[in-house]
Amino acid sequence: MSHIVLRCPRCGRTRPADMSTDVCRDCGAPLDVEYLADHKTDGKSNTYEARTPVHNASSGVSLGEGDTPCVHLKALGENLGMRRLHGKLEFLNPTGSFKDRGTAVMISVAMDHGVTELVEDSSGNAGASVSAYAARAGVKAHVFVPADAPQAKLRQIRIYGAEVHPIEGLRDAVTAAAMVYHRQQGLVYASHMLSPYFAEGTKTFAYEVAQQFDGALPDHIVFPVGNGSLFIGAFKGFCELQAAGHTGKIPRLHCVQARNVMPLVAAFTGQAWDPEAASRTVAGGIAIAAPSRQEQILDILRLVEGTAVAVEEPSIMQMQLDLAKQEGIFAEPTSAAAFAGLEEIAKQGVIRENDTVLVPVTGFGLKDEVPL
Amino acid sequence: MSHIVLRCPRCGRTRPADMSTDVCRDCGAPLDVEYLADHKTDGKSNTYEARTPVHNASSGVSLGEGDTPCVHLKALGENLGMRRLHGKLEFLNPTGSFKDRGTAVMISVAMDHGVTELVEDSSGNAGASVSAYAARAGVKAHVFVPADAPQAKLRQIRIYGAEVHPIEGLRDAVTAAAMVYHRQQGLVYASHMLSPYFAEGTKTFAYEVAQQFDGALPDHIVFPVGNGSLFIGAFKGFCELQAAGHTGKIPRLHCVQARNVMPLVAAFTGQAWDPEAASRTVAGGIAIAAPSRQEQILDILRLVEGTAVAVEEPSIMQMQLDLAKQEGIFAEPTSAAAFAGLEEIAKQGVIRENDTVLVPVTGFGLKDEVPL
Numbered sequence: 168m169s170h171i172v173l174r175c176p177r178c179g180r181t182r183p184a185d186m187s188t189d190v191c192r193d194c195g196a197p198l199d200v201e202y203l204a205d206h207k208t209d210g211k212s213n214t215y216e217a218r219t220p221v222h223n224a225s226s227g228v229s230l231g232e233g234d235t236p237c238v239h240l241k242a243l244g245e246n247l248g249m250r251r252l253h254g255k256l257e258f259l260n261p262t263g264s265f266k267d268r269g270t271a272v273m274i275s276v277a278m279d280h281g282v283t284e285l286v287e288d289s290s291g292n293a294g295a296s297v298s299a300y301a302a303r304a305g306v307k308a309h310v311f312v313p314a315d316a317p318q319a320k321l322r323q324i325r326i327y328g329a330e331v332h333p334i335e336g337l338r339d340a341v342t343a344a345a346m347v348y349h350r351q352q353g354l355v356y357a358s359h360m361l362s363p364y365f366a367e368g369t370k371t372f373a374y375e376v377a378q379q380f381d382g383a384l385p386d387h388i389v390f391p392v393g394n395g396s397l398f399i400g401a402f403k404g405f406c407e408l409q410a411a412g413h414t415g416k417i418p419r420l421h422c423v424q425a426r427n428v429m430p431l432v433a434a435f436t437g438q439a440w441d442p443e444a445a446s447r448t449v450a451g452g453i454a455i456a457a458p459s460r461q462e463q464i465l466d467i468l469r470l471v472e473g474t475a476v477a478v479e480e481p482s483i484m485q486m487q488l489d490l491a492k493q494e495g496i497f498a499e500p501t502s503a504a505a506f507a508g509l510e511e512i513a514k515q516g517v518i519r520e521n522d523t524v525l526v527p528v529t530g531f532g533l534k535d536e537v538p539l
Numbered sequence: 540m541s542h543i544v545l546r547c548p549r550c551g552r553t554r555p556a557d558m559s560t561d562v563c564r565d566c567g568a569p570l571d572v573e574y575l576a577d578h579k580t581d582g583k584s585n586t587y588e589a590r591t592p593v594h595n596a597s598s599g600v601s602l603g604e605g606d607t608p609c610v611h612l613k614a615l616g617e618n619l620g621m622r623r624l625h626g627k628l629e630f631l632n633p634t635g636s637f638k639d640r641g642t643a644v645m646i647s648v649a650m651d652h653g654v655t656e657l658v659e660d661s662s663g664n665a666g667a668s669v670s671a672y673a674a675r676a677g678v679k680a681h682v683f684v685p686a687d688a689p690q691a692k693l694r695q696i697r698i699y700g701a702e703v704h705p706i707e708g709l710r711d712a713v714t715a716a717a718m719v720y721h722r723q724q725g726l727v728y729a730s731h732m733l734s735p736y737f738a739e740g741t742k743t744f745a746y747e748v749a750q751q752f753d754g755a756l757p758d759h760i761v762f763p764v765g766n767g768s769l770f771i772g773a774f775k776g777f778c779e780l781q782a783a784g785h786t787g788k789i790p791r792l793h794c795v796q797a798r799n800v801m802p803l804v805a806a807f808t809g810q811a812w813d814p815e816a817a818s819r820t821v822a823g824g825i826a827i828a829a830p831s832r833q834e835q836i837l838d839i840l841r842l843v844e845g846t847a848v849a850v851e852e853p854s855i856m857q858m859q860l861d862l863a864k865q866e867g868i869f870a871e872p873t874s875a876a877a878f879a880g881l882e883e884i885a886k887q888g889v890i891r892e893n894d895t896v897l898v899p900v901t902g903f904g905l906k907d908e909v910p911l
Contacts, residue, residue: 229610230608230610230628230866230867231607231609231610231628231631232608234606234608235603236603236604236633238601238602242675242677256603259633261608261631261868262867263905298867299869300867301867302863302864302865302866303614303866303867303868305614323904323905326860326863326904327863327867327869328863328864488698491671491674491698491699491700492674492698493674493675494675495634495670495671495672495673495674495675495699496671496675497634497671497695497698497699531635532695532698533695533905534905
């Protein structure tokens with residue numbers, strides 16, 4: 168496609184945009200989309216409209232993702248000692264998670280390139296999302312999953328029609344099997360972790376936040392982070408908005424992980440942590456022991472003066488119940504982890520009582536086993 | 540509250556608006572909200588803004604319900620022989636069903652009246668919705684359910700904190716138990732079937748349709764109908780829009796039921812049908828053998844030249860799969876029933892190829908047992 172190139176965020180080298188998810192050939196980092204200069208100003212400067220890597224947006228695939236509600240969480244905020252706590256209900260996306268933002272763009276770009284069959288690996292929200300959007304686009308999807316993934320999640324992936332490939336072993340083995348399959352079969356690897364187009368989709372999150380807060384961005388946004396696709400996308404969006412003069416300072420973006428799988432927290436805070444030490448967490452959506460974009464996430468954290476905290480299993484489960492019983496919001500444990508992390512960050516004195524704080528509620532509790 | 544009264548749609552008698560769900564004392568019909576004349580024109584005539592029975596809307600309870608996406612269903616439409624088939628994704632409401640529209644208004648009015656504890660009976664979407672909004676409003680909810688209701692549905696009701704009262708016997712016994720309890724305990728009966736405020740909430744559906752279709756309303760809207768709260772609310776909304784000069788002819792509203800529980804279809808088409816003959820259907824959300832607003836629903840059907848059709852279990856289940864695999868939409872069986880009914884209505888020649896057709900996808904498939 169002519170209006171974008173792919174750029175390595177580490178060494179800066181570019182290459183033409185294609186459907187490959189290969190990392191930078193020079194330094195090995197996953198790539199980002201960059202818009203060509205003459206496409207930057209397209210007369211939309213007074214609207215909060217995100218640029219998109221999709222060549223022909225009107226022929227792309229959409230299920231009406233985005234435009235999720237943002238609600239004041241008065242009761243929970245009071246309990247956490249903050250008056251201006253808001254939740255953005257990202258679980259009200261078409262397959263029940265924020266992933267739909269990224270998938271819609273990734274699959275639309277795939278359609279631009281004439282792709283008719285693709286491979287993804289995810290036992291959870293990304294797998295369901297890719298299966299749904301591929302179905303709507305008339306594209307065949309192969310989704311590689313751990314053989315022991317929760318049945319409820321596998322059922323959602325299957326109902327949209329993807330061919331599910333269960334793989335024995337650890338999460339890494341699933342990714343390895345997907346990569347072998349896409350190479351052997353000559354299929355596109357539409358990985359939500361590596362695709363440069365996925366984070367381009369999630370950046371609309373930032374544009375909506377700017378609109379919903381009327382340009383006065385929140386002081387803090389607290390994300391549950393596994394692969395970091397929403398975290399990275401939001402940062403990109405806020406950078407674009409700032410560059411276009413729509414908004415001021417980028418919010419402090421914070422990163423929450425489960426204590427049981429905390430590579431980013433360890434790396435950011437200088438703790439020793441071995442991926443082999445990862446153990447099961449109820450927050451399955453952020454159980455990524457070796458995030459492929461770890462370096463990029465850490466760079467962003469430093470730039471925006473964010474923090475990274477790890478939370479214990481009981482506090483995640485308690486927060487899931489608190490959200491439901493105090494605010495009427497049924498989040499999956501992964502999303503509840505962000506609120507548990509917020510509690511931790513507040514204890515550290517990083518957030519003050521009058522700060523405006525936003526937390527994306529990334530996935531619907533209906534998707535998971537219910538803790539009752 | 541001073542700007543509304545309750546009016547009997549059958550005999551026309553009015554009485555002051557309160558939180559009672561008693562039927563008309565003269566003729567026994569459930570009541571509707573009527574806005575007092577001097578409140579009718581409030582300077583909003585050039586916007587699609589619905590009037591609300593809530594006294595102080597800013598202090599009401601909301602989880603960001605409504606504003607659901609409307610998407611073109613090209614593949615499914617082609618299979619059904621219609622070029623302009625659209626789905627409005629009502630399952631992207633905060634608890635996963637359209638019920639949230641009605642609940643938000645019903646609970647907000649309850650807050651206007653200082654209610655702190657209430658009773659509802661529903662084993663499904665309405666129960667979960669009332670439990671969630673009551674939680675957010677800080678109101679205690681008692682939800683009466685059939686003892687044999689699906690565990691997945693009961694879990695969602697429980698997680699928001701409602702006290703669940705399981706009742707042995709048929710659905711009618713559950714309603715009876717709820718009514719005894721609310722009278723004995725002196726609590727408000729916030730029934731989604733009887734409350735005049737519930738349908739006032741669902742009418743925003745019509746306002747959004749008018750906006751999304753830019754004033755040119757669809758020719759047909761096909762609803763899955765049990766108690767008919769969305770069907771009745773949509774009709775009210777379209778009437779208001781027409782009266783305000785925003786839109787022209789009201790769309791033909793059609794009603795779909797499962798063959799196993801088809802009181803409205805039988806009454807409308809003059810077939811004999813005994814509520815005792817009701818049998819189990821996968822479309823649990825419309826399994827209402829004796830709808831309390833049956834007469835009102837039939838009146839509307841006649842007014843808008845609608846039809847009422849009954850569908851078989853296999854066609855409901857097949858349509859649930861078709862929606863997922865062709866459009867990437869995971870609907871609960873109740874919602875799939877409407878599309879199965881649409882197929883039936885099209886066969887009858889009521890819908891032409893170029894007609895614009897809309898179907899609300901009322902509930903998320905994640906809420907139910909998955910057919911795989």
